[in-house]
Every structure is written in structure tokens, then in C-alpha cells.
Amino acid sequence: MxxxxxxxxxxxxxxxxxxxxxxxxxxxxxxxxxxxxxxxxxxxxxxxxxxxxxxxxxxxxxxxxxxxxxxxxxxxxxxxxxxxxxxxxxxxxxxxxxxxxxxxxxxxxxxxxxxxxxxxxxxxxxxxxxxxxxxxxxxxxxxxxxxxxxxxxxxxxxxxxxxxxxxxxxxxxxxxxxxxxxxxxxxxxxKGHSATGETIKFDGPYFILNFLDRLSFLPIFPKIGRETGCVVNxxxxxxxxxxxxxxxxxxxxxxxxxxxTDPNPHTATEIYELFVNELYKRKPKGTLPLTVSRGLLTIKPVRSYLGIEKEALDYFTWQGVFDCTQAQTDLKGSGIVCPRFSDGVPAMVDFYLKNKKDQRYQIQIR
Known part of the structure; x- marks a missing residue:
């Protein structure tokens, strides 16, 4: 048919x-x-x-x-x-x-x-x-x-x-x-393609890349908030x-x-560390309290400069875990599996760096 x-x-x-x-x-x-x-x-x-x-x-x-x-x-x-x-x-x-x-x-x-x-x-x-x-x-x-x-x-x-x-x-x-x-x-x-990094807009995890890129002049990159073990899927x-x-x-x-969803998601801290390492070949040092981060992002000129929506921060502190048993069961035998996030970070960051100045990828920060 x-x-x-x-x-x-x-x-x-x-x-x-x-x-x-x-x-x-x-x-x-x-x-x-x-x-x-x-x-x-x-x-x-x-x-x-x-x-x-x-x-x-x-x-x-x-x-x-x-x-x-x-x-x-x-x-x-x-x-x-x-x-x-x-x-x-x-x-x-x-x-x-x-x-x-x-x-x-x-x-x-x-x-x-x-x-x-x-x-x-x-x-x-x-x-x-x-x-x-x-x-x-x-x-x-x-x-x-x-x-x-x-x-x-x-x-x-x-x-x-x-x-x-x-x-x-x-x-x-x-x-x-x-x-x-x-x-x-x-x-x-x-996020973007696991092998090529291709995407059409820099939102979601790309807000963190914007943040890190626009603060590249800092001698260190502090962690945002304390380690809570929450995962970002x-x-x-x-x-x-x-x-x-x-x-x-x-x-x-x-x-x-x-x-x-990713059956083996990384924690927010792991994702942040992967980005810092891929961008600058170093590890985060110190901690920027979450209350300070939220306060700064209520100021529109600040979030516009950093290229990050204040609502995005909620997803890096939320303690939910998605069960995807049904999807994994029905995909079994198809050869379709979710790639590890960490494996795709190099391509993701590379695509970001090549296109970060192209305003077609950057979303309007409200």
C-alpha cells in the first residue's frame, strides 16, 4: 500500500x-x-x-x-x-x-x-x-x-x-x-548531530557554550552551584x-x-566540565553560587551579553530521571541506539566555534 x-x-x-x-x-x-x-x-x-x-x-x-x-x-x-x-x-x-x-x-x-x-x-x-x-x-x-x-x-x-x-x-x-x-x-x-555537530540554533546546552565563550577572558571558570548529582538529558x-x-x-x-531520552545521561556537573575541557583544556575551579547566577540572569543586559535565557538554568538543577524502557525495548534489533553525550562533545563544540558569530544560529534573548 x-x-x-x-x-x-x-x-x-x-x-x-x-x-x-x-x-x-x-x-x-x-x-x-x-x-x-x-x-x-x-x-x-x-x-x-x-x-x-x-x-x-x-x-x-x-x-x-x-x-x-x-x-x-x-x-x-x-x-x-x-x-x-x-x-x-x-x-x-x-x-x-x-x-x-x-x-x-x-x-x-x-x-x-x-x-x-x-x-x-x-x-x-x-x-x-x-x-x-x-x-x-x-x-x-x-x-x-x-x-x-x-x-x-x-x-x-x-x-x-x-x-x-x-x-x-x-x-x-x-x-x-x-x-x-x-x-x-x-x-x-x-542537541546537534552526534557526528557532525550540526544544529540550526544555539539553545539548550548551547547556552552554556555561549556563557563559557563570552567569559573566556576570565582566568578561571567556576562551577555554577554545588554538585547535586542531577542529570541533564x-x-x-x-x-x-x-x-x-x-x-x-x-x-x-x-x-x-x-x-x-538518553538511558545513560550525564550529570550537570559532568556536562559543564566536558565543555570547559573541550573549549579550554582545563577544569573548572571554584563555585559561583546558584542564587548569584539566577540573580545575574534576571538582568536582561547581562543575559543578552552571556547569550543565555534565565529559564535554561532550571534544567541544570532539576532532579528528574526519565525511564525509557518502552522505547529501548521496541528499538531493540533495529540497530538504533542513543550515542553517548560525551562522545559527541568534540563535534558539538567544533560546530559551535565555527558558527558562533553567525546570528542565524543565535536566538533572541528575551
């Missing part, structure tokens, strides 16, 4: 890489529709050209569909929706606001209302084989301890509006499991792409939620 894909979140990096991987993995991939905002149509067309060039010999057809997940019916003309009803077999919903510092209104509009609109649209598909939703492992909010894939427990609080709205959106998609074959993907903190984008494409086509993956 032919597989006809529909994607939101194109031409975003994870989405365009996922399409490439699915083309390699799925022999039945015949067509892909990409829902794109009108303002991104030109960029999307360019990315499709690149995909065709890289995937020489593919017979798959690529079609840009102008629309908007924040609008009812995704703002797709009804005559097109009538056609999609019988044609689309696989839907990947990746479009979202991922900024940790985003305001609540915007996050609600895109992450929650947008997902609700996509769900309603998916309900109208007659031949759907899989609906894959990109969530985040951090729907756990401020819950700590061991966190399991089969859980979707509302925490007493969240670290930011991004987490809160992604939780609310996942609740909506979880309900869809009663109606459609749904697979929910919960990645950890996504970072996963390379290539693992996310490979695992998602496999699980999306895995028959038993329907109805499941997967933590695509």
Missing part, C-alpha cells in the same frame, strides 16, 4: 531531516504534503529542492500546502481537505513554539489550540495508519524522581509556559488514542530522527508513548 504523508513543522530542521530518513526507510513513501505558513513558502520550496537533490532517484512527490495550525481546518481549502480525507495515511505533527521564554498567550495559541485543530483535522481522515505527535519529555513539569513513559500526570507546576502548554497539548493527543492509531514522541533536550538529533522514523512504522508502536 502506498504511504502518503502529511507534515506540520516544515521546513523546520527536525521535520526536514525526518522526511529524509523516512524516504530511506519506507519503500512505500510515495507523496508528502507539507503544511507551511505563507511566509515560509519560499524557504520550504528551497528545502524541498535540497531533499530531491540529496535523495536522488526518489519517485516521491512533494507538495506544499499553505495553511496555519492556529486556524480552524488548518486554513486548508475544503476541496483539498476532501481529497486528503481518503489519501493521507500518516500524519506527523511537529509544529510548535519551543522557546523556553515564550509568553503564555502565544504558547497557548500555537501549542494547545494549534494541536487541537490538528487533532480535529486528523479525525476526518478515513485511511489513517499512524498519527505521530512530537511532545517533550518535560511535560513532567517540576515533578521529580523516576518518570515513566506510560504516565501523563499533571504536575503541581511547570518551569515555563513551554512545558505547561506542551503538557496540555499532549493531554489532547492522549485522548486521540481512543479514536486513531497514535504514537507520542517525547524527546529529551535535543540531552539527545542528538540523529537519534531522534532515526528512532522516530522507525517507531512511526513499527506496527506495535500505535497507542504508545516513547521517551526518546
Amino acid at each position: 502506498e504511504h502518503v504523508y502529511f507534515f506540520t513543522g516544515f521546513p523546520g530542521f527536525i521535520c526536514n531531516q525526518l522526511i529524509r530518513e523516512l524516504l530511506k526507510r519506507d519503500d512505500y513513501f510515495t507523496k508528502a504534503y507539507m503544511l507551511v505558513l505563507p511566509s515560509q513558502k519560499e524557504t520550504a520550496a528551497y528545502e524541498i529542492t535540497k531533499i530531491k537533490q540529496e535523495m536522488q532517484g526518489t519517485i516521491a512527490e512533494f507538495v506544499i500546502v499553505e495553511g496555519d495550525i492556529t486556524k480552524e481546518g488548518l486554513k486548508i481549502p475544503q476541496e483539498m481537505n476532501d481529497h486528503f480525507r481518503s489519501e493521507v495515511t500518516h500524519v506527523f505533527h511537529l509544529a510548535a513554539i519551543y522557546d523556553l521564554a515564550i509568553d503564555e498567550k502565544t504558547a497557548q495559541l500555537v501549542n494547545v489550540s494549534g494541536t487541537n485543530n490538528v487533532n480535529d483535522w486528523v479525525r476526518g481522515l478515513d485511511n489513517l495508519e499512524r498519527y505521530v505527535y512530537f511532545s517533550t519529555a518535560y511535560v513532567a513539569g517540576i515533578r521529580e524522581g523516576k518518570l515513566y513513559e506510560q504516565e501523563l500526570v499533571e504536575p503541581v507546576g511547570f518551569k515555563n509556559h513551554y512545558e505547561k502548554t506542551k503538557y496540555e497539548a499532549e493531554v489532547l493527543v492522549e485522548e486521540m488514542k481512543k479514536e486513531k492509531p497514535v504514537t507520542i514522541i517525547r524527546p529529551g533536550i535535543v 540531552m539527545v542528538p538529533v540523529d537519534y531522534i530522527i532515526q528512532a522516530t522514523s522507525y517507531l512511526a512504522l513499527y506496527k506495535e508502536g500505535a497507542g504508545k508513548t516513547y521517551h526518546l
Whole structure:
């Protein structure tokens, strides 16, 4: 049977890489529709050209569909929706606001209302084989301890509006499991490619690289806060792409939620030390109290100079551990394993150093 894909979140990096991987993995991939905002149509067309060039010999057809997940019916003309009803077999919903510092209104509009609109649209598909939703492992909010894939427990609080709205959106998609074959993907903190270091923006762990780079004039690099043993779960984008494409086509993956997280994560202190050593071939000395660090990052000129969002600090002190047994079990035999974070640090830092002055990679600090 032919597989006809529909994607939101194109031409975003994870989405365009996922399409490439699915083309390699799925022999039945015949067509892909990409829902794109009108303002991104030109960029999307360019990315499709690149995909065709890289995937020489593919017979798959690529079609840009102008629309908007924040609008009812995704703002797709009804005559097109009538056609999609019988044609689309696989839907990947990746479009979202991922900024940790985003305001609540915007996050609600895109992450929650947008997902609700996509769900309603998916309900109208007659031949759907899989609906894959990109969530985040951090729907756990401020819950700590061991966190399991089969859980979707509302925490007493969240670290930011991004987490809160992604939780609310996942609740909506979880309900869809009663109606459609749904697979929910919960990645950890996504970093660049494990071998090349390639990424599209310097956020998450790259904030620490910004911090260290912009304070390179200091004679020493103090640790931030005392050692607490908390781990920071970072996963390379290539693992996310490979695992998602496999699980999306895995028959038993329907109805499941997967933590695509590192089964052997490093502590925050270990990560910091790895960065300092890779950048400057030395070890951190002394300690900068966490209260001082938080205080400094409340001052916008300071965090703008350091290139770090104040919300990022929460992830280096949070005491949660993600259990990924279900993902590891279902990936067994596929040859897909999560690379060790430490093994990818040299490539990660090298890519950062080569591109740190390119403002296309640096995000706007709020």
C-alpha cells in the first residue's frame, strides 16, 4: 500500500531531516504534503529542492500546502481537505513554539489550540495508519524522581509556559488514542548531530557554550552551584530522527508513548566540565553560587551579553530521571541506539566555534 504523508513543522530542521530518513526507510513513501505558513513558502520550496537533490532517484512527490495550525481546518481549502480525507495515511505533527521564554498567550495559541485543530483535522481522515505527535519529555513539569513513559500526570507546576502548554497539548493527543492509531514522541533536550555537530540554533546546552565563550577572558571558570548529582538529558538529533522514523512504522508502536531520552545521561556537573575541557583544556575551579547566577540572569543586559535565557538554568538543577524502557525495548534489533553525550562533545563544540558569530544560529534573548 502506498504511504502518503502529511507534515506540520516544515521546513523546520527536525521535520526536514525526518522526511529524509523516512524516504530511506519506507519503500512505500510515495507523496508528502507539507503544511507551511505563507511566509515560509519560499524557504520550504528551497528545502524541498535540497531533499530531491540529496535523495536522488526518489519517485516521491512533494507538495506544499499553505495553511496555519492556529486556524480552524488548518486554513486548508475544503476541496483539498476532501481529497486528503481518503489519501493521507500518516500524519506527523511537529509544529510548535519551543522557546523556553515564550509568553503564555502565544504558547497557548500555537501549542494547545494549534494541536487541537490538528487533532480535529486528523479525525476526518478515513485511511489513517499512524498519527505521530512530537511532545517533550518535560511535560513532567517540576515533578521529580523516576518518570515513566506510560504516565501523563499533571504536575503541581511547570518551569515555563513551554512545558505547561506542551503538557496540555499532549493531554489532547492522549485522548486521540481512543479514536486513531497514535504514537507520542517525547524527546529529551535535543542537541546537534552526534557526528557532525550540526544544529540550526544555539539553545539548550548551547547556552552554556555561549556563557563559557563570552567569559573566556576570565582566568578561571567556576562551577555554577554545588554538585547535586542531577542529570541533564540531552539527545542528538540523529537519534531522534532515526528512532522516530522507525517507531512511526513499527506496527506495535500505535497507542504508545516513547521517551526518546538518553538511558545513560550525564550529570550537570559532568556536562559543564566536558565543555570547559573541550573549549579550554582545563577544569573548572571554584563555585559561583546558584542564587548569584539566577540573580545575574534576571538582568536582561547581562543575559543578552552571556547569550543565555534565565529559564535554561532550571534544567541544570532539576532532579528528574526519565525511564525509557518502552522505547529501548521496541528499538531493540533495529540497530538504533542513543550515542553517548560525551562522545559527541568534540563535534558539538567544533560546530559551535565555527558558527558562533553567525546570528542565524543565535536566538533572541528575551
